Every structure is written in structure tokens, then in C-alpha cells.
Amino acid sequence: MKRLAVVICTWNRADTLADTLASLAAVRMPAGCTVDVLVVDNNSHDDTQARLREREAAWPLGRLHALFEPRQGKQFALNTGIARARELGCEVLAFTDDDIVFPRDWLEQVDAVFGADGPALAGGRTELLWPESGRPDWYDDSMQAIVGGVDLGPERLAPPPPDYAPAGANLVARTSLFDRVGGFSEACFRHMDFEFGQRCLRRGEAVAYDPRLCVTAPIEPAMLTRRYFRRWSLKAGISPWQELPAGERHLGWVPLWLYRQLLQDMLAWLAAPLLCEPAATRFVRELRIWRAWGLVASRWISRLRPTAYPAWVAQRSQKKGNVY
Secondary structure (H helix, E strand, C coil): CEEEEEEEEECCCHHHHHHHHHHHHCCCCCCCEEEEEEEEECCCCCCHHHHHHHHHCCCCCCEEEEEECCCCCHHHHHHHHHHHHHHHCCCEEEEECCCCECCCCHHHHHHHHCCCCCCCEEEEEEEEECCCCCCCCCCCHHHHHHHCCECCCCCCECCCCCCCCCCHHHEEEEHHHHHHHCCCCCCCCCCHHHHHHHHHHHCCCCEEEEEEEEEEEECCHHHCCHHHHHHHHHHHHCCCHHHCCCCCCEECCEEHHHHHHHHHHHHHHHHHHHHCCCHHHHHHHHHHHHHHHHHHHHHHHHHHCCCCHHHHHHHHHCCECCEC
8 A cells, every 4th residue: 555645844834734734634535545644843833733733633634743843944844754754654755835725636646646657756736826905916927936836837747847846835756766865955945845856857867747736825915015025036046156057157156147137137127117117027127136136145145254154044044924
């Protein structure tokens, strides 16, 4: 009998997690499978642990395990979940977030995708559920990753595009993959799922995008502010000087092409009101500026103040009040 694990990392979001677990509890158990749901509390200070313990005895989908990881950072919590799944003998691990809604056939699709001829690692679609206020006029579809959306289209892609990596809200892997490539990088306080997916591709592992794996991410109204989008974009640009590709022309550990792009974007952003550009078009350019600045600042700080760099990254990678 195949043993599946669902891994959810959470931090101070007991109410949101309760909604996610209520949705997961209604998911059907795949035929011929057992399921272990591993919820890793990443050092929460709310009542997450108490509420998990209340749920354990009457949990309907396999078995619910309440784990605790005291080191602050999602990468640590993910690896704690992997270690426990190994101990339980789970063959396939489905990673998701604590703010997700699942279709009832989600695990059946996981089982189907990870048959005998399936990939080692796969991601799928994450559809967006907008609040009643709808989409802001400054929002553009190219920003969907900021609010957790993923959609590469209706067709399976195996191999996927070279810059693809499954997103953490809907990432499924065989346990044996971690034996070959290792776990999530504990040096990454942001986008550890992207680093992991790219590492798997570089090592020649079978990676796929499969739209049959589909979940929904409700968007919290607090996220729909320009400030949140700016801070997310800055965080997305963070990259230490050691990540500068060998042989790339640079100035101050920043690629020369990025300085050119930054200058062009800043001039175009300033001219946008005169050209009557739509708000969304101008904001797309502004977010690219913030992302570029994240790279510039992180390259300089990591090189000139290496001892201060880890704390600088951690401060900009942790959410406060569920927003950046």
C-alpha cells in the first residue's frame, strides 16, 4: 500500500490553518493508499499547538501529526517534515501551505501523477480566489506569483521550462529524491522552493509541471496593497554576491545589464504619467525596479558586511502580521 504524506508548515496563523485543515479533511483518500498529514509548527506563539492536538484524535484523512520546529524559517520546518515522513515510511510527499483550499480529488491526482512512470518532482496550478473587493486597478496578471498564483497552461510540461520550479503551495516529490539531492537549503530564507527545483533540474532529475495537480489560494485583502507588492519584489531580488555567474561582466558584484535595465525602468517610470500609461503597466515597471534594488543591495551587503548579511536577509524574509 502506497503511503503519502501531506506537509504543511505554519507560523502564527491558527485561524487560517484551521480553514485549510477543514478543506483538507474533505479530500478523498486515494484507493490503495494511506495518508499522514504532517503539520509543522514553526515556533508559533499563538494557540496553533493546542488546536492541532484537539484535532488529532478525530482527524478523518489518515493520521494527523502535530510537529514543532523551533528554528525560525520555513526551510527548517520543511526539512523537519521530510525527516518525519521518512521515519513513517512515506513514499510521496505533497507540500502545501497553511492558506490553501483543496479540490476533493487532490490526493487522487497526486497518486495518479506519481505512478510508476511518474516524475521525481512535480508542481501544478494554483488558482487565485479574489476577495469581494476584487482586483485592484494597478494589478497585472504578470504579478500572480506575488499572491501565490501559478498557471503554466492546460498541458503537462515534462521537461518544464528551464527556469521552472514547483511552488511550495503545490509541490510533490518522491521521498527518494531527497536522498539523491538533499533537502531544502537551510541557507535560503526566501524562495527555497525555487532553489530546490532548480537544483533538481541541474542534476538531471525528472521534473514536471502537471495541471492535474490543482489547488486554490484565497487572497487576503491585507496583501492587496502596493506596499506588500513592493516588499515582496524586493525580497524576490535578494541574491548574495556568491550567486554571480562565473565570467559575467559586473560592477560591484552586480551584472552590468541590470544597471542598464534599472536606469531604463526608472526613466520610463518617471515618464509614465506624461505618456498616460495605465496604472498596472507603470506598477509592473516599478516592481521590476524594487526587485533589481533587492539584488543590488544584497550583493553589496553580502560582500561588504558578510557577518550582518544573514540577519538582513532573515528580517526581510519573515512576514509580520501575515504580510511583508
